[in-house]
Amino acid sequence: MFPNFPQPGVPAAPPDLPLPGQLRDLRERVAIIERTHSRTATTSLLPFGHADIDGVLPGGGLPLGALHEAASAGPDTEHAAAATLFIAGILARLEGPVLWVLEQPDLFAPGLAGAGLHPDRVLYAEASKAVLSTMEEGLHHAGLTAVVAELTGRLSLVASRRLQLAAEQNGVLAVLIRRSRSFDDPVLQQPSAAVTRWRIAGVPSPPPLPEFPDTPGLGPARWRLDLTRCRGGEAASWIVEACDATGRLGVVSDAAHRSDQTPARVST
Template sequence: MSQTLAELRETLRRIEGDGYQRRPSLPFGVSAIDGKLANGGLRLDALHEVAGARPCLGDDASATLFIAGIAARAWGPVLWVVKRRDLFAPGLYQAGLAPHRVLYAEARDDAELLAIMEEGLRHRGLGAVIGEVKRAGLAATRRLQLAAEGGRTIALLLKGHARDGADPLGQPSAALTRWRVKSAPSAPLSFEGVGRARWRLELVRQKGGEPFEMLVEAPDETGRIAVPARLAAGPAPGRGADAEDVARATG
């Protein structure tokens, strides 16, 4: 009996695994990240949530640029739904998202914003649909996930901090992955100036995989983030903080 059950489990695992791998995905191009994601990247026909780690402008900007880098590497036009006109196009361009690819829509409130996102996902002619909300309940995220399934349009929901101080990712959600982005000290330079921005990137939850956290560098002009070269090469003797980052990055 035990052998029969083991064979049945293995058969189910192969069936489920093959079906999951057939889903289209968008890899980060960073093995330390893609190797930890259940689909080898972000599933395109799915909803993904991102939030700044703290209620501050620095983390909000970092989370926005993280999303911009993902959208930059997606195919086709990008629909970005906002409630106020505060996006800085040159900053998005620096993260690889060219202005001519972005279609902006302005919503009156979260409910209208989520409805516009749902329509954009069902259109099937967009590479990414992005929205910025304070709150989105489980029912709303399920609708976005269902609207995305079967297509190639990635849904990215940027969740802001509410005034009550609640965790933006604390509510139940149908999102396949949930990320926190925290700004970190930039790379030191041998001359006066500011180096490439760095973030503490945390995958809080993912369907079919484990959470993780690592230090990364912000997107370049192609929308690609990177693991700092010194960390990717391995920890240097006597550098405890870097050793911890490598351990998180390599598992």
């Protein structure tokens, strides 16, 4: 069902590959060439505070002045609840106002607040068909910290490049939550100019008290977090605990060193 992604913990580099320092220099130079439209030489980064994830992302965190895509996997593709919580968690760890562009008003603000995104920080815009132009308008405004937009269906390469440029110019974080009526819609995997692309799927969580599996109750939710595309980095996949009330992802203790394993083996 899912492609086999390269494993994040690549074994030690063979001697003929460039040294890590040289590689970093090269990456910086490439980044400067790529960022022709940026006002600032370097973009700021938001680390996840999760060593495995930050280790895979170039620079050690999520670049802020850039376009990112997030989608839920499987039956949640339509409502994108897990993807929305994941994004809310990222925004919770930033400061300042956020514009949230909606296609249909099914977002429930108390749920976002539960992930740490305070209601006073969010401005909602119901744009129905004009999602992308509204998002671009928001990205041109440097007063915003982030612009989140929900998009059902196709995203053309040109449209995504426009958004990426606008985000880069003003240093505003741009996030597209991709939704679709069909599960794991291949349209969501078509190439775009987004810097990273995330896919979030719920995986079975362990019982709240692992020693007493019959105790009723609900522990923290668990996600399989797939980084399916990352500019200047490699695809990767982790099992994490869903973000808490401050937007932080939790480390899964029983899967700490087996992050690329299948969910079924992790949760037993």
